[in-house]
Amino acid sequence: MEGRMELECTMDEQDVVVLDAGSGFLKVGFCGEDAPRAVLPTAMATATADESREDEAVSGDAQKKSQVFYGEEAVLQESAVITRPVQRGELQLSAPEKEAMESLLEHVFRNVLGVEEDLPCLIADTMPLGQSSYATRQWIAEVMFEKIKVKSLAIFNTAALSLFSTGRTRGLVVESGEGITQAVPVFEGYAIPHAIFKMKVAGQDITQRIQTLMGEELGEPQSYRTMQALKEKVCFVAPSSSGVPAPDGDEEARSFELPDGKIIQVSEKIRAGATEILFGGVEGEASMQKICLDAINTVDLDFRQDLVKSVVVAGGTSMLQNLAPRLRLELKSALASDLSRTVEVVSDSQRRFAAWIGGSMFASMSTYDQVAITKQEYEEGKADVRGLVARKTF
Structure with a gap:
């Protein structure tokens, strides 16, 4: 670890927080590193704990206390209201999602990374340039400067960063x-x-397809999380569209352990069939x-x-x-x-984290400062944050 820290110091003069918030997972860490420090579901949950039993001696009324969970803990709260602020690649600008994203960002900076104020930040954003993305990027800039109190902010398209991570x-x-x-x-x-x-x-649609098919096959519903794990372990893409390949002789490749400990053999219809929706397996879809x-x-x-x-x-x-x-x-x-x-x-x-890695590489370069919005620019441009964001995001 010491060697890595020394390398970081020689690569960049400042630590830049690199953040990529996708529909499924939020990736966060520091520039110059080759992988995110943390990867957590882009989710927040608010659960109400019933404290009536503890307090019965004090009061006859049930006392309800609200508790907030983030990331992995959030998606495990079965009885809670789970809010996913990024849907289909876009940050939702309605009230519950905005509040969830703001809380999630504060949690990530303060608790996950343990950073205080005044650090530069690079955000990877799936939205292309153009009018449709200005409102989202304006809101992000306001939260980052007003609440997180970053020193500077750069917003880059995820695809450009993914390509950059391969040296192209x-x-x-x-x-x-x-x-x-x-x-x-x-x-x-x-x-x-x-x-x-x-x-x-995309991924959630493949998982939902597996969930449906496995539910039919096993005769009982299966959780989304379990089916997501099944997808990552045993599913693959068929070599061509001419139908599902012949059964694989490797039993290990088809085996999956359910949460109850039962080991099942997953059929080729599910292993290769579910992923076909990416290549037009669903009628009328792209x-x-x-x-x-x-x-x-x-x-x-x-x-x-x-x-x-x-x-x-x-x-x-x-x-x-x-x-x-x-x-x-x-x-x-x-x-x-x-x-x-x-x-x-x-x-x-490393393609799973390509956009984050591209951001980490770019934020390590001296050119970062030339493209970032500084705190001073933000303060001076408050009358037209949208215009400032439009001029200085890529």
Whole structure:
């Protein structure tokens, strides 16, 4: 650990907090490090504890006391109201979600990282540039400067950071997390807003599909969390769309232990069938290859060759075994021959946290200070925070 701390000091003159809040998980840590310090569900729960038994001697009335839980503890509160502030890749700006996000950020800075005020911060944001993201980014800037009291703030598109983590500045980033899958062309480090295509099919949809299929197979409902664990352990992407592959002879690869200790063999229909929804397994839904093709066909002809040569997959759902080879196959069969010949899909071993890692790398560079909004700029620009955010976020 000492060696790592020394390395950090030589890489950057200041600690920058790097934060990536996705629909499923919030990743947070410090610049210059190669992985987040903490990864926790992007969730807050408020549970009411019944304290009547303890206080019966004092009063005949039941006393209710509210308790707040964050992250992993929040999703374990079965009887509580769980609030997920980021849904389908977007921070929800209605009251309960805003309050939950504010509380979650305070918890992460003060309790998880143990940092006080006055540190710079880089936030990875899935929303592209443009009018639709200004309100969200304005709110984030206000919370970060007013409540968290950061020294400076930079907001970057997650896809641009994911690409940066692989050492590239041009390419097509295919991000698939818990709530959203998107294809984002990036040119010289900048996401191209008009050529971003999304689909609301991602990790949570695969888990829900598994939940339904396993419920039918076992004859009783299974919890979302258990089915999420099953997905990560035994599910994979079929090599082609020509149907589910023949049963795998490896019993270990198909085995999964349920919470009650019972070990089951998961059928290929579930292991490979549930993930097909990413590639158009649901009638009328978009597919991963279609949003990629739409993005490629929207950019200039000159840039298309650069894109197909560097298709970078990122996000938690991209960890599914065989996803990258399958995407390459789908793109090769759909693209014109001149582009089809050069298709390469890159899947880095650290792709689950690609956006966070890209943010960690960027925040370690001297250029961070040039693109960040300083506390002084924020104070002087309070009359038009939206304009300030529009000018200085990427």
